[in-house]
Amino acid sequence: MTTKKEKEPPIGIVVESHGSFYKVQWGDSLIQAVLRGKFRKEKQRTTNPVVVGDYVELRMEKGQGVIQKILPRKNELARPSSGGKKVHVIAANLDQALIVTSPKEPKVSFGLVDRILVACQAFEIPPVIWVNKTDLASPEELEEYQQVYHLTGFPLYFGSARTKDGLEDLKQVLSNKVTLFVGPSGVGKSTLLNALEPGLHLRTGEVSSSTHKGKHTTTYTSLLRLSFGGYVVDSPGMREFELPPIPKEELAYYFPEMVEMLGQCKFNNCQHLSEPGCAMHKWLEEKKIHPKRYKSYCNMLESLENIEN
Ligand SMILES: Nc1nc2c(ncn2[C@@H]2O[C@H](COP(=O)(O)OP(=O)(O)OP(=O)(O)O)[C@@H](O)[C@H]2O)c(=O)[nH]1
Ligand SMILES: [Zn+2]
Incomplete structure (x- = not known):
């Protein structure tokens, strides 16, 4: 000592x-x-x-x-x-959340990725998006991710736990940080970790061929220490976050590409649905937000309203 x-x-x-x-x-x-x-x-x-x-x-x-x-x-x-x-x-003191998604087997909806993005921000955990299983996806499917997220400014990475494409980038992202892996069952979170750090021997679940949905395989929360520095939170309970109760009028602030638009609507309590004088129409027309992201916003707004009623 x-x-x-x-x-x-x-x-x-x-x-x-x-x-x-x-x-x-x-x-x-x-x-x-x-x-x-x-x-x-x-x-x-x-x-x-x-x-x-x-x-x-x-x-x-x-x-x-x-x-x-x-x-x-x-x-x-x-x-x-x-x-x-x-x-x-x-868990506490998370430096970032790695949102693992997959375009195929299972095909994760943009709506789910967007809910997780909002939840991460509500917990003040900076999100990073990892599109896994690129070996199964078409170039068009991968391009769509690029289209949907490039205006958000959230870091976006592509790769495959199977072919090990992109894993060097992922190592850089995780190095010396405490990272929460989040994403629905079967997207390849455990397989990614095993590929990065073979010593961990995490259990992986085979995707059921009939439902294309994976099985939950982890039972308690722990921090896994990475040999190249940093930790990964392995948690069974928070595979997909529940959306915390966000006030409706704050939701737009969790969509970074909408923030610049917010002062431009006629009414300052505008919810950007179909109010007169709303700047959203123009924003969509000028391609400053992707229609899929706007759709996620509308769906989330509706579910927040349901919580309050
Ligand atoms: N083709 C392909 N298959 C993959 C890839 N990554 C994982 N898989 C497969 O997908 C299935 C599910 O992977 P897991 O690592 O268990 O998924 P998970 O996200 O940890 O799932 P849970 O533990 O249930 O949350 C396994 O059969 C993996 O072999 C990939 O990049 N490409
Ligand atoms: Zn508006």
Whole structure:
């Protein structure tokens, strides 16, 4: 141990949480840790005080780590707990979300990708789109992704876990970041990780040939450490986010290519559906937003209205 480490309390990152004990990565050591008693007695806003991704201060006692302090979180991925009063936090301090989608087997709709994009932004997790299974797709199908997303400014990558096309780019994207892989079952999240990091031996699910839908294969949330630096959140619960309750009037702000248009409508409470003097018509005509993105906006707006009614 260096003198510096003796002076400063060791800070590690929680990579597994099993209710009352945790696994914390500290440098190259993986430490079993428990929570200092005080935390468990304190009244908590959440069902679980420590989650994967938390940076924690440790004290070593009899070869075991004791979590002394949880450092402030920059973001958290959460859902309401079953009782409804508290929130259940799934992971914290995510640097980015890799939205894995696939044009075939399964064909993921743009509507679903767009919902996940909005949810990521609502959780303040910057999204990156990865179009997987390019080996199965036609050039037209891939071009469509380009058309739909190039105006959004969201980073967009193409590749195949099977042929390993594009995986060097993906390594760059993931390097030294904590990344959440998100996307519907069967798009190839586990296969991608196995291709990048063969040592992980993640289980992969075969896509059912009758439904073209995959099976869920992961059972608990953990952070997987990448040999080239960084971590990946492997979570069974959040394959497709639920859209958090966003006020209707804020939805347009989650569509970056719409933001510039927002001051140009006649009414400042315009929802950009078919109100008089709405700038959306012009925006579509001038191809400043892709019609598929506008359709996603309309569908999401409707589902938000349904939540409120
Ligand atoms: N052709 C092709 N098949 C792929 C590719 N990536 C994954 N697959 C196949 O797609 C199926 C599903 O892959 P998984 O990695 O289990 O998918 P997942 O997204 O992890 O699915 P869940 O764990 O259910 O969320 C497997 O049969 C993979 O072999 C790819 O790039 N091209
Ligand atoms: Zn409008």
